[in-house]
Amino acid sequence: MQLTSPAFKDNAAHALHDPNLQKALGHVEKGFIDKRKAAADRLPEFEALRDRARDIKNHTLAHIDLYLEAYERKVIASGGHVHWAETAEEARAIVLDICRRLDARTVTKGKTMIAEEIGLNDYLEEHGVRPVETDLGEYIIQIRNEGPSHIIAPAVHVTKEQVEADFRRVHTHLATDRDLTEPTTLLGEARAVLRREFLTADVGITGANFLVAETGTSIIVTNEGNGDLTQTLPKAHIVLASIEKITPTLDDVAQILRVLARSATGQDMSCYTTFSTGPRRPEDPDGPGEYHVVILDNGRSAMLGTEFQDMLRCIRCGACMNHCPVYHSVGGHAYGWVYPGPMGSVLTPSLVGVDKAGHLPNASTFCGRCESVCPMRIPLPKMMRHWREREFERHLNPAAARWGLGLWAFFARRPKLYRLATGVAANLLGWLGRRAGGRFATMPMAGGWTKYRDLPAPEGRTFHDLWAERLARQAAKAAKSPAPASAAKGH
């Protein structure tokens, strides 16, 4: 995925004036917040389990080298292979090597954020291997030529009308007069198109929600069943996982699972929690003949022992972005890389450098909702402040921006975001006021978050212009982009 984090401000301005995006973003609030709360309320032990989950990961991170070694021994004992990758390049090369050795033409993919992080799809395509995303959301963004805008709902920025248009553009072998007005028909069409791919793919690539040291097991948590078909049917199953996915025991996994799905989608459990250990056994009638795990570092080991270590507890549930007012307004693409929302604002500078992602830690209102819902109790606002302090110390920014005033000015010039951001400014300036001896403490900034969607949004001509430009650009791009191979097959 192309890194555009340095352009966060422009990205955000565009996002605010994209009507499709604004319509789609409404579903984030509607879809996730109430469900999470209901699921958490149904389980009296939920808060105590969050403490347990945090403690398990803290223990794990303090012994992560040893648990990784123990895990590796178990994978090898069960007939699997472990590959270690320090960088994205290394990880890509390992995957391509396996595909080449197996003479793979097509790989199916379950949803994996690590594959997004290492830019795997483009790389495979450049080298003659055709990747096919099989998670419905990932499939939609693949045919749209986009990156994910959410870590568990990658196509949350797309409306169903847009999905219909994309399916008509790409599934040209199907009757043009078919009815695609309902989500069920769209889902049915994707199921039929992808079923063929599952049955003919050479290699299946998934991510992992956990790696279990006790047993050498990788675990995926999904709802669609696509990850299972991806890993069960081809000749080889490749698991992509970053180092912090390691978890000591099955009991520890059971603890964290109790907070994962509830925080993510408000389910007690996702439909499919699948534990994979090694390749198919001699007596097995199905399953992959080879099993590979690629363990990726890509900057994470350097976060250990620093004020950012807590970020490595993250289980990628998405709750922080689901509850983030900035995310609700600008969506995930504005953050400019794979990981959006509060967790992205902390993680992205760690992984790609604060010089490129320095704006992100400022894209916060410090309202604290992310931390209050994070199942792993990661102090996200505190870590965003750490980044800002580091950035200040490194003198990367002009003087005004050092104190967040550059961002304040940016918001203040943009009426719609400004209203949204009164809380940003209040919190920010409160913090600055304390830091700067109270100079800004009396700035009159009032107002909450709840009403901003109802406020009329006066729109300056500049933004109409920007928006028109963007639409024109998008139209030009869509006309140019070729129909992806995944759908062209079997005409």
Add this chain to the structure above:
Amino acid sequence: MSRDAILSRIRRSLGVAATDIDRRATVSDRLMRPPRGLIPKRGQLPPAERTRLFAMMAERVNCTVARVADAEAIPEAVADYLRGRNLPAALRRGADPRLAALPWDGQPQLAVSVGPSDGQDMVGLSHAFAGVAETGTLVLVSGEDNPTTLNFLPEYHIVVVRAEEIEGDTETVWDRLRRVYGKGVMPRTVNMVTGPSRSGDIEQTILLGAHGPRSLHILVVGGQD
């Protein structure tokens, strides 16, 4: 080697030595004797109530549940289900002796084939390793007895679970798994299945029947009060 580079960078960051005996002892102890976590009260019930909770939780995630007095009654219950759904009288199952031993000849119209699925089967039948009452979850293990493809390729999945193998929580299932397969050993695949497949990827509207089964029917055997 990347492996050693990563591990030594981790140790440098943490400020620890590879040789630290205490750390090693802590880790091997946790792996040998996994500490029990916090088990929610919800599933900690006497058997009859536990089975009822299991059925209720499974129905809440869109499963259908039927109870039969004993295993002998399964073929008829399966045939009833297929008729009720207007499905062809055919299914595919694995070699599980618990399924093979059933009186299938009492349902002569029902075509039962054995083996993994190649994607052509409308209905799959599996026997679960366990159930988890807390969340209405089925636990299935791979192998010849119950091939994993049967869990995902057919449109309709029927799963048999014995009432006495429904536990209150996942941790108790892990205990049994460790007893059956050995400590630290797992079957190739363990599937925890909680309801039929679904997707919310189009405008966050939850729809059943994504890539896996559209329907999940559970037959609970025994344990009737």
